[in-house]
């Protein structure tokens with residue numbers, strides 16, 4: 001088993017599990033990824049967001065050493081993902097977007113085969129996890145539905161205690177119960193100190209589980225968001241029947257973006273809830289939604 005992430009001498013700071021520096025990939029004359037600089041710390045869950053073709057899979061494939069960077073580099077636990085790919089790959093478990101499994105094996109054999117490739121053995125946790133994911137791992141993969149195969153692949157990724165788990169759109173094709181189970185498993189991995197990097201199109205699941213989110217647009221990193229900052233905020237949407245309020249909650253100015261002419265109000269509030277509630281109680285409301293501030297406005301800013 002690879003050693004846990006080393007501590008940087010003297011400073012008490014932990015070295016990143018994964019670090020990319022100006023990571024760039026061209027396919028012919030097309031630049032699919034442009035100078036990506038991003039790091040992931042042990043125990044951190046990072047989401048990679050972006051529409052189809054924004055470069056998410058390219059970034060992940062570079063980190064796994066499957067393709068060679070045109071410029072820049074990625075390191076995993078200090079090992080270069082391309083030139084030291086054997087060492088780097090021992091420290092990562094990967095769920096690809098499109099599965100290519102060894103169809104003649106049973107789920108159990110596949111999991112132990114993948115563990116052996118890593119110089120590891122699959123322990124008793126396989127049984128417990130198979131039960132949670134509701135799969136019969138003694139069935140040959142050929143006899144499984146595509147959702148079941150996906151779950152076997154997830155099992156293979158969640159069993160090894162590697163420093164980093166990379167998943168390319170992991171909840172794709174999972175039913176809602178299994179999606180929640182997977183998100184719980186990612187939280188458990190984080191609690192064990194494993195880092196997780198996953199790509200997704202589903203903002204809610206990224207909000208639910210990530211510490212940080214990186215937004216890609218046409219191969220470029222355009223925004224990095226710490227989710228803790230968002231969790232402090234509340235999005236307020238309301239409809240008013242009477243005159244518009246002169247000021248917002250806590251006496252703040254209300255701008256034209258917050259108060260539209262047709263009596264609709266939308267604002268983000270950061271502060272004690274009683275202040276918001278007292279202010280709302282004094283408004284001529286006909287409709288009201290208060291919810292945690294999510295990623296949607298941020299995502300829409302770049303991909304509206």
Ligand SMILES: Nc1ncnc2c1ncn2[C@@H]1O[C@H](COP(=O)(O)OP(=O)(O)OP(=O)(O)O)[C@@H](O)[C@H]1O
Nearest residue numbers: 027030032050051052053054055056057058059097
């Ligand atoms: N092998 C390849 N040869 C040429 N172009 C490629 C290759 N792989 C990817 N691309 C292009 O690079 C860009 C980024 O693709 P990538 O698969 O990284 O996007 P993505 O964000 O993962 O998309 P999706 O959400 O659809 O999976 C796209 O324009 C794609 O067409």
